[in-house]
Amino acid sequence: MNKKKKYKVVSLFSGSGGLDLGFLATKRIEILLANDNSQYACESYRNNIGDHIVCGDIRELINIPEADILIGGPPCQGFSTANPNRSFDDPRNWLFKEYARVLGQVNPDIFVMENVSGMVTLEKGAVLKLILTELSNQGYNVQYKILNAKNYETAQSRRRTIIVGTKKTLTKKYDYPEPVVNPPLFGNYLTVGDVLLKNPLNGHCHNHEVSNLSELNLKRIKHIPQGGSMKDCPPELQNNSDLKRAMRRLHLNDTSPTIVHNNNDHYYHPLEHRRVTIREMARIQGYPDDYIFYGPKSEQSRQVGNSVPVPFGFHIAKSVIKYLDETTK
Secondary structure, three states, X not given: OOOOOOEEEEEEOOOOOHHHHHHHOOOOEEXXXXXXXXXXXXXXXXXXXXXXXXXOOHHHOOOOOOOOEEEEOOOOOOOOOOOOOOOXXXXXXXXXXXXXXXXXXXXXXXXXXEEEHHHHOHHXXXXXXXXXXXXXXXXXXXXXXXXXXXXXXXXXXXXXXXXXXXXXXXXXXXXXXXXOOEOOOEXXXXXXXXXXXXXXXXXXXXXXXXXXXXXXXXXXXXXOOOOOOHHHOOHHHOOOOOOOOOOEEOOOOOOEOOOOOOOOXXXXXXXXXXXXXXXXXXXXXXXXXXXXXXXXXXXXXXXXXXXXXXXXXXXXXXXXXXXXXXXXX
């Protein structure tokens, strides 16, 4: 075994690079190429991580280098349990076929595909079966498991389906990372208070602009306790939205609910009567404070909400590298 070897990576659907940052944090990989079709996500990636990002439609991506590892999560909004109209008719759900196409070209020893937990039950499991078959047909033993980012040093409950494939020529089975936090057996979950208040942000941080609240929302938030939502408001202040999801005030002593893109409107500060900022969302996702998100505020929110939490990505990356160290020479 050569434990000092650096492994080569190709990254797809890279977004602003949360998963890539997790892999890079191991200091054991080199990213040859990354790809995303969002102009603003690519700008953030390029300015923070590197200019190996190719901005454009994956369907037009050719001449892709071979690598040891392929990573990436095809857009998941069509599969998401947060989307009440989720359907296999959503064209975004077919982008896994492009992942499979690139998999055949990159020819890695191992690949990681990340997606929402809802894909497992979509169309009574038919979608997952189709995806696993498509990936297996490229010459891989494929497995999946639902992991929660809160078990991997992330201040957020975020359940995700992690599909891993290893070349059929490699006889060793891949093992998913064991939780590093698992109360009450060992450790405590990282909380919102841990990431927002122990090292307070100042007003000069990038992406830390506070949005103004409407008079109506200001009245509402004053009724909402930590861990509460619009359901805690008096009936006359409620609207027709999902009362358990709307205006959720984070709790200092708990993990955050899953961070998603909604122009920050889902999440409110535990103590202050305001929405959380992009920077605070990014902290909950595990991004370093010196990572700058580019584009309009709505696009910054999209980049953060669509990310793989960086610490979660790091622990997945460590398990992948451990596998390669033990199977390749």
